[in-house]
Amino acid sequence: MSSKTVNIPNISCQHCTNTIERELSELKGVIKVKAEADTKMVTIEWDESATDWKQIADLLDDIGFPVN
Ligand SMILES: [Cu+2]
Incomplete structure (x- = not known):
């Protein structure tokens, strides 16, 4: 298993984090x-x-949430 912690400057609120968590979980x-x-x-x-x-x-x- 691999793991990474990254900065995503476009995150502005809980909706953003929900979208990221939902979309990535589907991959x-x-x-x-x-x-x-x-x-x-x-x-x-x-x-x-x-x-x-x-x-x-x-x-x-x-x-729409590119990694910094
Ligand atoms: Cu947001």
């Missing part, structure tokens, strides 16, 4: 997502046999 291989509105930080855990960081970052780009 195959993503195990856990925790997004915080206050800090604009997101922690993602994934199974590297099912997905990789590039797919996760691409999805974040697609939904």
Whole structure:
């Protein structure tokens, strides 16, 4: 399992964190997502046999929350 904590500047409220958590959770291989509105930080855990960081970052780009 891999894990990463990243800053996403476009996070402004709870709706943003809900969207990120929902959309990333639907990506195959993503195990856990925790997004915080206050800090604009997101922690993602994934199974590297099912997905990789590039797919996760691409999805974040697609939904309007690119990683800093
Ligand atoms: Cu928001």
